[in-house]
Amino acid sequence: MFETVIGLEVHVQLNTKTKLFCSCPTSFDARPNAHTCPTCLALPGALPVLNQEVLHKAIMFGTAIDATINRTSFFDRKSYFYPDSPSAFQITQLYTPVVEHGKLEITFEDGATKTIRINRAHIEADAGKNLHDGAISKVDLNRAGTPLLEIVSEPDMRSATEVTLYLKKLHSIVRYLDISDANMQEGSFRVDVNVSIRPKGDTQLYTRVEIKNINSFRFIEKAIEMEVGRQIEAWEDGVYAREIVQETRLFDQAKQETRSMRGKEEAADYRYFPEPDLLPAYIDDAMFAKYSQIPELPDQKRNRFVSEYGMSLYNADVITSMLETAHYFEAMMREGISAKNAVSWLTVELQGRLKGGMTPAQSPIDALTLATLIKRIEDNTISGKAAKEVLDYLLEHHTLDIDGTIEKLGLKQNSDTGAIEAIIDVILAANPDKIAEYKAGKEKMFGFFVGQTLKASQGSANPQMVNDLLKAKLS
Amino acid sequence: MMTLKEALNATPAQLEALKAEIRAGVAAQKALNAYIDVENVGAGVPILIKDNIQVKDWSITSGSAILKGYIAPYNATVIDKMLGANLSPFGRANMDEFAMGSSTESSCYGPTLNPRNPDYVPGGSSGGSAAAVAAGLAVAALGSDTGGSIRQPAAFCGVVGMKPTYGRVSRYGLGAYASSLDQIGPITQNVEDAAILYDILAGHDPMDSTSANIDYTPIAPRLDATRKLTIAILPDYIKDASDDIKAAYHTATQALKAAGHTLVEAKLMDAKYYISAYYVTATAEAATNLARYDTIRYGNQRSANSLQELFIEGRSQGFGEEVKRRIMLGNFVLSSGYYDAYYVKAQKVRHKIQEEYLDIFKHVDLILSPVAPTTAFKFGAKETPLEMYLSDMYTISINLAGLPAIALPIENATSNGMPVGLQLIAKPYDEQTLFDGAFSLETQLKH
Numbered sequence: 001m002f003e004t005v006i007g008l009e010v011h012v013q014l015n016t017k018t019k020l021f022c023s024c025p026t027s028f029d030a031r032p033n034a035h036t037c038p039t040c041l042a043l044p045g046a047l048p049v050l051n052q053e054v055l056h057k058a059i060m061f062g063t064a065i066d067a068t069i070n071r072t073s074f075f076d077r078k079s080y081f082y083p084d085s086p087s088a089f090q091i092t093q094l095y096t097p098v099v100e101h102g103k104l105e106i107t108f109e110d111g112a113t114k115t116i117r118i119n120r121a122h123i124e125a126d127a128g129k130n131l132h133d134g135a136i137s138k139v140d141l142n143r144a145g146t147p148l149l150e151i152v153s154e155p156d157m158r159s160a161t162e163v164t165l166y167l168k169k170l171h172s173i174v175r176y177l178d179i180s181d182a183n184m185q186e187g188s189f190r191v192d193v194n195v196s197i198r199p200k201g202d203t204q205l206y207t208r209v210e211i212k213n214i215n216s217f218r219f220i221e222k223a224i225e226m227e228v229g230r231q232i233e234a235w236e237d238g239v240y241a242r243e244i245v246q247e248t249r250l251f252d253q254a255k256q257e258t259r260s261m262r263g264k265e266e267a268a269d270y271r272y273f274p275e276p277d278l279l280p281a282y283i284d285d286a287m288f289a290k291y292s293q294i295p296e297l298p299d300q301k302r303n304r305f306v307s308e309y310g311m312s313l314y315n316a317d318v319i320t321s322m323l324e325t326a327h328y329f330e331a332m333m334r335e336g337i338s339a340k341n342a343v344s345w346l347t348v349e350l351q352g353r354l355k356g357g358m359t360p361a362q363s364p365i366d367a368l369t370l371a372t373l374i375k376r377i378e379d380n381t382i383s384g385k386a387a388k389e390v391l392d393y394l395l396e397h398h399t400l401d402i403d404g405t406i407e408k409l410g411l412k413q414n415s416d417t418g419a420i421e422a423i424i425d426v427i428l429a430a431n432p433d434k435i436a437e438y439k440a441g442k443e444k445m446f447g448f449f450v451g452q453t454l455k456a457s458q459g460s461a462n463p464q465m466v467n468d469l470l471k472a473k474l475s
Numbered sequence: 476m477m478t479l480k481e482a483l484n485a486t487p488a489q490l491e492a493l494k495a496e497i498r499a500g501v502a503a504q505k506a507l508n509a510y511i512d513v514e515n516v517g518a519g520v521p522i523l524i525k526d527n528i529q530v531k532d533w534s535i536t537s538g539s540a541i542l543k544g545y546i547a548p549y550n551a552t553v554i555d556k557m558l559g560a561n562l563s564p565f566g567r568a569n570m571d572e573f574a575m576g577s578s579t580e581s582s583c584y585g586p587t588l589n590p591r592n593p594d595y596v597p598g599g600s601s602g603g604s605a606a607a608v609a610a611g612l613a614v615a616a617l618g619s620d621t622g623g624s625i626r627q628p629a630a631f632c633g634v635v636g637m638k639p640t641y642g643r644v645s646r647y648g649l650g651a652y653a654s655s656l657d658q659i660g661p662i663t664q665n666v667e668d669a670a671i672l673y674d675i676l677a678g679h680d681p682m683d684s685t686s687a688n689i690d691y692t693p694i695a696p697r698l699d700a701t702r703k704l705t706i707a708i709l710p711d712y713i714k715d716a717s718d719d720i721k722a723a724y725h726t727a728t729q730a731l732k733a734a735g736h737t738l739v740e741a742k743l744m745d746a747k748y749y750i751s752a753y754y755v756t757a758t759a760e761a762a763t764n765l766a767r768y769d770t771i772r773y774g775n776q777r778s779a780n781s782l783q784e785l786f787i788e789g790r791s792q793g794f795g796e797e798v799k800r801r802i803m804l805g806n807f808v809l810s811s812g813y814y815d816a817y818y819v820k821a822q823k824v825r826h827k828i829q830e831e832y833l834d835i836f837k838h839v840d841l842i843l844s845p846v847a848p849t850t851a852f853k854f855g856a857k858e859t860p861l862e863m864y865l866s867d868m869y870t871i872s873i874n875l876a877g878l879p880a881i882a883l884p885i886e887n888a889t890s891n892g893m894p895v896g897l898q899l900i901a902k903p904y905d906e907q908t909l910f911d912g913a914f915s916l917e918t919q920l921k922h
């Protein structure tokens with residue numbers, strides 16, 4: 001009887017070479033505060049200069065979500081005091097963001113789709129990091145001034161499932177565009193969830209609560225579940241107005257609950273106003289034309305795989321949802337193997353053998369090796385069953401030598417007609433009674449002959465050929 | 476004191492002697508308090524630097540206790556340009572704290588005196604720069620002008636001070652007061668020196684996004700006092716000025732006529748709108764520009780029980796009264812619920828001011844205006860902050876409109892003997908005409 005209303009704010013760290021407003025590098029493995037300069041330290045007199053690469057990536061994203069791309073957008077100052085913000089204000093885009101009014105389609109498991117509207121995507125500077133070490137707090141400003149694209153959805157999602165589908169699709173898009181590493185654990189894809197509830201059928205929006213600090217898809221679903229539970233309980237207990245206030249709550253992974261970050265009376269007044277140190281960000285025709293040419297997106301690739309390779313929508317979705325997996329599959333296909341084999345060996349055999357959330361692209365088996373293994377099935381060198389043994393061996397012994405492994409394990413298939421015929425002849429000669437039974441209509445006997453032949457060949461006889469030759473001889 | 480033009484032709488030995496002479500003069504006139512310190516970079520012509528312009532390895536403090544001990548790790552663009560033109564940053568000039576003030580009384584180093592009469596303020600915020608040039612303690616100086624901070628002390632001390640078109644001179648390395656208004660400019664002994672120094676400072680800088688990316692043609696080599704210009708005078712506008720200012724305005728008008736210029740009357744809106752628009756805009760920007768001084772990286776870190784207490788304690792003790800007043804004003808006008816009524820409205824007024832000036836410049840080359848409603852006033856004469864703010868009425872609209880202007884001495888006031896300076900104002904980027912007109916007026920006044 002309640003409906004959940006969810007909107008998301010996703011901070012995507014753009015993978016530019018340098019920071020948003022200075023020429024410091026954006027890599028993060030450096031010694032603390034090594035990648036800083038007067039501008040990102042906000043020293044007296046230092047000024048910001050916009051990194052044009054950020055605009056390029058914003059154009060790509062805006063194009064991908066079919067949005068309005070503002071040829072002229074503006075920067076604003078958002079003021080707040082915190083040690084990780086050296087200027088004590090963040091440069092962001094409040095009034096006129098670079099990207100507005102986009103949309104993204106999510107696909108449910110049953111193939112149904114839903115459009116989630118994206119209100120805006122704006123450019124802003126990241127803060128540094130506070131490191132707490134006992135009684136001492138330290139500040140590392142290597143991240144300060146790194147470009148972020150904050151992508152704000154409309155409150156169009158109604159369940160944690162929709163949220164997950166939206167986030168996976170969004171993640172997939174930014175990876176396909178290669179505008180971000182989008183690594184949740186490393187913080188380059190950060191999700192804030194705005195949750196409210198309302199009685200089913202009501203169209204009004206009630207008090208939204210923002211949940212921060214969630215760094216995995218699993219925890220997002222959990223956090224939403226916990227927060228919705230809290231709100232419904234408050235409603236049912238008649239204390240909704242008092243207990244559910246517009247606030248920011250943190251998700252505590254250990255305790256599996258959300259808790260208040262700051263009270264309403266401490267709500268920040270960010271005192272936004274136009275950034276006077278920067279000119280408007282201007283996108284000219286040449287820049288727009290160049291960066292609105294974007295690579296194939298996940299949905300396009302998925303649909304193409306369905307039509308081009310005849311795979312199921314489900315399999316196509318599995319393969320295309322991660323760019324690296326899609327690239328892996330495409331590399332396999334370049335080896336001229338059948339799509340059917342490629343799909344099952346990629347999504348079932350290889351993926352099934354990987355542990356701890358490892359993807360095929362991260363696995364020790366590269367696309368060429370897996371394709372070669374399939375080739376050995378297709379050219380009758382080994383059977384499918386033997387191929388599985390080979391794959392197990394490769395993973396276990398950290399080798400990519402398929403032919404050597406086949407040799408070593410003695411899995412090479414015998415496809416010599418004469419040799420197989422010779423074995424069959426011996427089997428048939430030894431079992432005249434069984435032949436009689438078979439000919440009398442006991443078809444099950446055929447399996448007996450196949451089994452005996454394979455056994456006599458020590459498993460090396462090509463099963464298809466055994467079948468064909470037996471059929472010919474017994475007819 | 477030799478002029479900048481002369482000094483640029485001096486031998487290294489002569490320059491060394493000049494520097495020694497300045498050091499001796501600064502020591503002898505310690506009470507003037509124009510110099511905070513006498514550091515030196517390079518072997519060129521010594522130029523005094525306002526304490527908010529970054530010089531590498533110098534302690535640059537913007538006249539504030541909160542920045543005491545801070546060592547600048549880089550050069551402002553203007554400093555690099557000066558070093559490339561055989562000019563030598565030489566000494567730090569006293570100033571109002573964070574360039575907020577009209578009298579150089581709010582410096583953490585104590586007030587600078589007016590060399591003409593020590594009972595009088597030198598003006599501000601670039602009071603140290605103007606006083607040093609007027610006292611013969613500097614060949615020339617750099618100042619910064621957000622609402623008159625170069626022109627008003629120049630006028631109060633009887634020297635030349637010029638504010639470039641917004642965007643002409645890089646702000647990279649200028650400790651910010653109000654980013655959309657600040658400009659660095661020269662304070663010199665005469666108009667030609669101002670043009671020479673301005674030529675060195677001006678030009679596009681990729682490090683400053685608001686720096687104008689347009690070709691720059693040097694002015695000093697083409698300086699022409701004989702050009703006949705059309706100059707607007709403002710009979711209504713000067714009604715709020717003192718008799719001394721009105722008398723000087725008359726003198727300047729006569730001189731311009733005698734020099735063959737055509738004078739036409741023009742009108743500007745009531746200056747009270749300027750005050751409101753300026754103090755809303757400038758304080759809003761200042762509140763955020765000064766937020767970085769949170770005492771974590773600057774100032775004396777104090778022990779505190781919480782982060783909030785650390786911020787509050789440090790800032791309460793590190794900033795002076797006027798700076799705190801403007802930070803509070805700025806935060807107020809930006810706060811939620813007041814933004815439209817104050818900041819947005821101020822920007823609309825600012826736009827009107829720009830339009831009004833550009834309309835006048837459709838018909839004239841220059842505008843002649845007072846710099847301040849009075850001559851220099853005595854220490855302690857302004858009892859309320861608002862009185863002090865009103866003394867900026869003739870300078871701030873030029874910053875709001877982003878125009879270039881130059882203040883130059885006209886005569887001494889009959890009432891108190893203090894200098895009276897007036898300013899010429901030009902259209903954006905037309906510094907050539909500005910300097911030509913000022914050079915003509917200066918030449919004519921010598922006759």
